[in-house]
Amino acid sequence: MAIKIITTEDGSHSLFDEELNETYHSTKGALGESLHVFIREGLEFFLTSNTGSKVNILEIGLGTGLNAFLTAKVAEEKQINVSFTSLEPYPIPRKIYQALNYHASEEEGNLFRRIHEDEWEKENIISDHFTLLKTTAKLEHFNTNKLFNLIYFDAFAPSKQAEVWSIENLRKCHDLLDKGGILTTYCAQGQFKRNLVEAGFEVEALQGAMGKKEMVRARKP
Ligand SMILES: C[S@@+](CC[C@H](N)C(=O)[O-])C[C@H]1O[C@@H](n2cnc3c(N)ncnc32)[C@H](O)[C@@H]1O
Numbered sequence: 001m002a003i004k005i006i007t008t009e010d011g012s013h014s015l016f017d018e019e020l021n022e023t024y025h026s027t028k029g030a031l032g033e034s035l036h037v038f039i040r041e042g043l044e045f046f047l048t049s050n051t052g053s054k055v056n057i058l059e060i061g062l063g064t065g066l067n068a069f070l071t072a073k074v075a076e077e078k079q080i081n082v083s084f085t086s087l088e089p090y091p092i093p094r095k096i097y098q099a100l101n102y103h104a105s106e107e108e109g110n111l112f113r114r115i116h117e118d119e120w121e122k123e124n125i126i127s128d129h130f131t132l133l134k135t136t137a138k139l140e141h142f143n144t145n146k147l148f149n150l151i152y153f154d155a156f157a158p159s160k161q162a163e164v165w166s167i168e169n170l171r172k173c174h175d176l177l178d179k180g181g182i183l184t185t186y187c188a189q190g191q192f193k194r195n196l197v198e199a200g201f202e203v204e205a206l207q208g209a210m211g212k213k214e215m216v217r218a219r220k221p
Pocket of ligand 1: 060064087089155162
């Protein structure tokens with residue numbers, strides 16, 4: 001695995017995968033992109049119309065752990081119970097996650113470290129309102145009895161990893177969502193949107209993050 005840390009334009013770190021020639025986030029801002037696509041247009045949007053006691057979230061691609069970390073912070077701030085499941089077939093090495101600059105305090109640093117260091121393949125309590133199950137299963141092979149309210153679809157771009165964006169995987173995401181569940185992603189490629197519709201989603205194109213024209217929010221009716 002050949003990955004190195006880069007600093008994006010909003011000052012937050014991301015990673016560059018040299019084999020794929022691909023970054024883990026927008027080079028305009030990793031933090032800005034995660035906050036926009038997954039927290040604001042995903043989690044916070046969902047919370048405006050749902051007041052259940054627990055939110056089940058599935059992430060495709062734990063990567064740096066930034067989305068999990070930001071979600072845990074929202075869960076604690078708003079005192080909302082979140083059960084977060086994240087798929088990551090290629091976990092990043094310790095020396096990489098230890099050097100990432102996402103936390104602003106020692107307390108946040110401990111939260112971020114726990115996200116990476118807690119045991120895999122088992123649901124762990126990370127903080128008062130946030131549990132995490134990390135698995136090395138690929139989306140293609142992932143099995144669960146759970147239904148999710150939200151999916152953060154944060155795979156590498158379709159041009160780099162077309163198989164992850166396949167119609168079969170999108171149908172699987174549709175099956176994994178509860179009624180009214182939502183999938184958000186930074187990607188707004190035409191074929192991807194058509195595949196989402198074919199898989200049964202209602203698709204909405206929203207303003208993208210960090211100057212990007214579009215992103216997608218898809219809803220299971
Ligand atoms: C865009 S990056 C991760 C972004 C991550 N959410 C973050 O904030 O750092 C995509 C991630 O998907 C993972 N991945 C690759 N193939 C996958 C698959 N088949 N199923 C799930 N995740 C996969 C990669 O290893 C990588 O960490």
